[in-house]
Amino acid sequence: MTALTVTARLPARRYLIGAVLAAWVLGHALLSGRDTLPLGGAELTPLHEGANEAWDTVDDNRNSNPFFLYFVNYIRLVLDESVRFVQALISQPSFGRPVPLLGWLGVVALAAAITYLFGNIRVALLTVAGFVSFGLLGLWAESMDTLALTLTAVAYSLAVGIPLGVWAGLSDRFNRFVTPVLDFMQTMPTFVYLAPLTLFFLIGPASATIATMIYAIPPAIRITAHAIREVSPVTLEAGASLGATAAQSLRHVRLPLARRTIVVGVNQTIMAALSMATIAALIDAPGLGKTVLKALQTLDIGAAFNAGLAIVIMAVVLDRATTAASRRVEAQRRTGREISAFFRRVEVTVALGIAAVLSYLSYTYVWAAVFPAEANIGSYVRRAADAASAWVQDSLAGFTDALKNLVTYGLLNPFESLLAGSPWWLVFAAGVAIAALVGGVRAAITAAVGLAALIGLGLWQDSMVTLAATLVATLLVMALGVAAGVWIGRSDRADAVLRPVLDAGQTMPAFVYLVPILGLFGPTRFTAIIAAVVFAAPVAIKLVAEGIRGVPATTVEAARSAGSSPWQVITKVQLPMARGAVALAANQGLIYVLSMVVVGGLVGAGALGYDVVAGFSQHQLRGKGLAAGLAIVVLGIVLDRVTRAAQARTDRLGVIKED
Amino acid sequence: MRDQPVLDVRGLWKVFGPRPERAVGTTLSRQELKETTGCVAAVRDVSFTVRPGEVFVVMGLSGSGKSTLVRCLTRLVEPTSGEILFDGDDIRRADERRLRELRRHRLAMVFQHFGLLPHRCVLDNVAFGLEIRGSARAERYKRAREVLELVGLTGFENSYPDQLSGGMQQRVGLARALAVDPDLLLFDEPFSALDPLIRREMQNEVIRLHREVGKTMVFITHDLSEALKLGDRILIMRDGELVQMGTADEVVGAPADDYVRDFVSDVPRSHVLTLRWIMRDAMEGEPLDGPELDPDLVIRDAVRVVLSADRPVRVVRDGALLGVVTSAEILEMIAR
Amino acid sequence: MAIRRIALVAGAALILTGCGGAKVGEAPSAAPGTGAAGSGAACGTLNLAINPWVGYEANAAVIAHVAEKNLGCTVVKKDLKEEVAWQGFGTGEVDAVVENWGHDDLKKKYIEEQKTAVDAGLTGNKGVIGWYVAPWMAAKYPDITDWQNLNKYAELFKTSESGDKGQLLDGDPSFVTNDEALVKNLKLDYKVVYAGSEAALITAFRQSEKEQKPVIGYFYEPQWFLSELKLVKINLPAYTDGCDADAAKVACDYPLYELDKIVSKRFADSGSPAYTLIKNFTWTNDDQNLVAKYISEDKMAPAEAAAKWAADNEAKIKAWLPTS
C-alpha cells in the first residue's frame, strides 16, 4: 500500500517542483530588479555598526576586565609558551644559542625514528626524504615553524577533542548540543574569526594556535564520537551481562575497539591543522604560510609554489605516517605478542639510540645543525614553476576566454539573475517551497529560518550572488567528481596516477594557485569558481571513487554476464548502487566550495567573500565582515540540511520502491 | 515441583515506545497497538518457572520477543512490568550495585553473535568476566585455562577471535560465560549463526556440559529441532505472548493452536512422541501376552518390536497395564 | 642484545671521533647582531609591524637595517594587517607602523581615545589613489585620461562581470574606495567590480598590457608594480578640501595622502634611539620605489635590498640617526 501511494506521489512532486520553478522564472521576468535588497560595498546596516561598537568595547576593556585578566590571558600565556617551546626545540634560535636545540639532522633522525616505531620502515624512509626536501627547497626553518605550530595545535586539539568526542559518543544529549557547534566551527570562514581572535588573544602564536584548533578540533571530536558510537552493541552487551561498570566498559570495550578509528581522527586533525596553520599566517603565524603570502604580494608564482610544495610534502608525510600508525594498530594484535616483545625492545633501543646520537651531533656541530645552504634546489623549483605557469598562460589564453564566457553566460549569469535579481520575497517563497518538496517540513523550516537570517544580516543580495556561484561551482565539482570518480573507481592505474594529484589539490594552499588562475581568467567570478573547483573536486572524486569501489564485485559480474556494455555497467549498476556515495560527495563538495567563498572574494567573486575580506582589512567594515561570515555559515547550514534531508528522503523512497 | 524454582517469572511485560506503562495489560493486536500508541509490546504477560538443573527452552519465530524476554531476565532490557524472582529475590528490585553483583557472579549469557573482544586474545576474553569482578591475574588465568579445557580449546589461548572459526568463537563465548561459575546460564540463539554441522556439534557440546556441570539453563532458539533436542521443557512465543509451555512430546502431541501445529508439522512425530500418545485400551478378546514396553519409549524405537510382534504390544508401567499398541496405531502415526 | 648495544656505542663513538667540523657557537659568523658596537644596550628590541604591501616592506627593511647596524637594536618583524597592527600598540606587541595611509578612524580610536599610539611624523612619501589604465591604452586613446570621455569608451570595458556596462576594476580590500559613489555621481556608464586583492589588480593590468585588453581600475602609488608598468592616471574632478565629506555624495578625486608613521605611546616614551630613528625617517617616492623594485622584481630579500640601498645613501641615513 505504501509503495502505491509513494509511486503515485513521486511524479506529482516532480511536477510541483517544476511548477514552483516556472512560477519563479515568470515572476523574475515580470519583477526583475525590484525588491532585491542591495547593499553597496561601503554601506552598513545598524547591525553592522552595532557589531563594530561591540568590538570596540572588547578592545577597550581588555586590560581591566577580570575575564581577560584571569582567563583569556592565561590561556594565551600557556599557548604562546607551548609554541615557543617547540620552536626552541626545532626551529628558532634558543637558550642563548644561534640555532635551535635540534638541528636538521636531529629532527630528521627523530622524525624517522618515531615514524619507524609507530609506523613502518617505508614511511620512515618517506619521512627522511620529505624532511630533507624541506632543507633542499631552502625552507628548513619555515617548515619547522609550520611543523611546530601544527604539532602544538594538534596536541591541544587532541587533548580537548578526544575527551569531548568520547563524551559525545556516550551522551546523545551532548552530541546533539555539540554537532551544530562543530558545523559552525567548520563552515565559519577563517578570515572572519582571525581578527576577533587577535582581539582576545593578541597577535602571536596563541591566536594562531587557537585559529588552528578551531578548525582542527571538529574532526577530532566527530570521529572519536563516531568511533565510540559504532562499537558493536553486541560486544557492549556482553560486557554489561558480565557486570561491567560504565567505566569498565569504556576502558575495556569502547576505547580499545574505537582505537583504530580514533587514529583516523588524529590523521584528519593533523591535516586540518596543517591547512589552517598556513592560513594563520595572516595573523603573523610563523612558517611556510608566510612565505606563500609574501610571494603573493609580488605575484611571485615560483616562490609561492616552492613553499606550497613544502606544505604538500609535509601533508603527505604526516598523512602517510599517521595512516601507517593506524594500520599498525590493526596489525599489532594479529602478530603474536610473545615473539615481538623482545624484538620490539631491540627495535626501540636501536632506533632511539641512533636518533639520540644524531640529535647530539646536530646539537653540537654546525654542519648538522644548519642545513647546508649549498644544497639548495629551491631556486630551480621556483624557476621551473614560473616557466610552467608562463607557458600555461600563454598557450591556454585563447581557450580560457571561451570557457569562461560559456560558463558565465550559459550558467552563472542566469542563475545569479534568478537568485539576486528577483524580489526577495519571491526567492524566499520559492526557496522554502523547493526545500519542502525535496526535503520535507523540517528542511522547509530550516530554509525559512536561514533565508530570514540572511535578510536580518542585511546581506541578502550578496548572499544570493554567492549562492549562485556556489551552486554553479558545485555543479562543476560534481560533473568532475562523477567522471573522474568513476574512472578512478574502475581503474587501479588511474587511481595510482591521480591520487597524488588529488592529495596535492587538497593540501596545496589556495593562495599558490590563485595567481596562475588569475592570469588565465582575470579577476572574475569564474576565477573564483575555478579556485573552488580545484579545492573541492578532489574530495568529491575520492568519495565517488570510494562508492564505485564499494559496489560488490559479484553484482558487477552479474551485470557483465548479462551482456552489459561498460557504459551500461556504469550507468545502470555502479552509479545507482553508489548513490549514497554520490550524494555524500555532492554534500561535501558543496561544503568545500563554500569554504572557498572567501578566497573567491580575493580574485573577483565579490559579494560575501569580498565583504569578509574587506572586513578583515578595513576598520569600519569589520562588523559587516562578521555578518558576511555568519551569512556564509547560514548558507552552509541551510544547503547542508536540505541536501541531507533530500538524500534521506530518496533513500527511503528507494527502499520502499525496491520492496 | 521438586524444589523451589531457580527462576520464577510472573506477568512479565516489556513494551518499547513512548510511555510504555500505558500499554501494559492491553489486548490490542500488535498492529493496533502500534497505530494507537506507537508502542511495540515485545513481551506480553509471560509467566513461567525454571527448575534447578533444568534446560528451559524458549522458542518462537524471529521477532516474537525471545531476545527481549531473555534480556529482561538480567535487565539488560528493563522490564516494563511483572516480577522476576531469582532464587526468591525479585531482580527488578535490585539496585545498580546488586544487579552488577548478580551479573558478575550468578548469571551469565551467551550471545548469538558472540560479542568477543577482538583486541584481546582468547585467554583474556575468557578471563574478562573475572577481571571485571576484580580477580587477581594468576587466579583468573588459571580458571580461564580450566574452562578452555572444558570447552575443548586448549592450545588456542593466545589466538585472537578473528583467527578462529565461528564454532570456536562461540566456544570462547561459552567459556567466558562458564568462567564466572554462574548459577544460571542464558543462551540467546547461540548457534543460529553457525553451519548446520557445527551447530549439531555445539548442541551436543551443550548437552555434554549440562551433564558435566549440571547448570540450569535458559536457551533461546527459533529452531524447533534444537528445542526438542535440548529442552526439558519448551515455551513457545508468538508476538510476545506465551502460546504453549510443556515438554517436547506435549508440544508435538497436543499443539495448543494452529501456530504451534504449523510449527511442529514438519517434525517426524514418531521421533518425539512416546507410546503413551498412541496406546489404546485393550479391546475385548485381544490377546494380552505380547511383548511389554515402557510408556515413555519414543515411538521410533518401538516400531520394530510392534511391527514384528504378531499380537498387541502391552504398555506397562510398574507392572500395571496402561494400554496396548498394534501395527495399526504405528502405521497410522507414521502415515499422518 | 648486549652485542647490539656494544655495536651501537662503537658506531656512535666512530661517528663522534670521525667527524669534527665547526661547533655551534664557536664560529663567529653563526651569531647574529653582534656587529653593532656599544650602543646596543640602549636600544633593546624594536617590534616592527609589517603591513602587507611591498612599499611598506621597503620602509621597514631600511629602518630595520639601520636600527640593527647603526643602533644595535634587535628588530622583530611581525607580518600584520593594519587593523591588527594598531591593536598591537596597546599590548606592547607592536612598537611602530612605518607607513600609514590615512586611517582617520584608527587614529581617532587609538591615538585620541585609547591613547596607546602617537603620531611619529611623515615618511616623505606621497600617496596617490585613483583610476588608472595601462600605457598602451593611453597611447591609443589619448583623451581617455579625462573622466568626461569615459562614457565614450564604456563599451570597450565591458566584461562577463559587468553586464552591459563598462567594468571599473576595484580592488584591494584594504582601502576604502569611493568608486561606487563616484560612478553614480559622475553618471558614468560603469559597474564597479571587486577584484578582491592587490594581486588580482596587478594581474589584470599586466594582462591588459600584454594582450592589449582594455582594463580600467583602481590603483595607487607608490607601488612597486609602477616600476614594472607605468600605469597612466585618469583625471577625475579635482580634489578640494571637504569634497569627500559625505561619502554618498562624493564626486571628486581622492585626496593626496601624506603617508605617516605611527608608534606606540610606550615606545615613544621609552627614549629608545630607535624611536628617534623612526621619527626622523623620511625619504622620497623614488627612494621607496627603488627598494621595492629590488625586493619584488630583483627578488632580493628585504634585508639585502635595504643593505644595498643603504650603501648608496649613507648621507640620508646619517640624517636620521640620533645626535648624541
Ligand SMILES: Nc1ncnc2c1ncn2[C@@H]1O[C@H](COP(=O)(O)OP(=O)(O)O)[C@@H](O)[C@H]1O
Ligand atoms: N530496542 C527496541 N526498541 C524497539 N523495539 C524493539 C527493540 N528491541 C526489540 N524490539 C521489537 O520487539 C520485538 C521482539 O524483538 P526480539 O525480542 O528481538 O525478537 P526475537 O529475538 O524473538 O527475534 C520486535 O518486533 C522488535 O522489533
Ligand SMILES: [Mg+2]
Ligand atoms: Mg533474537
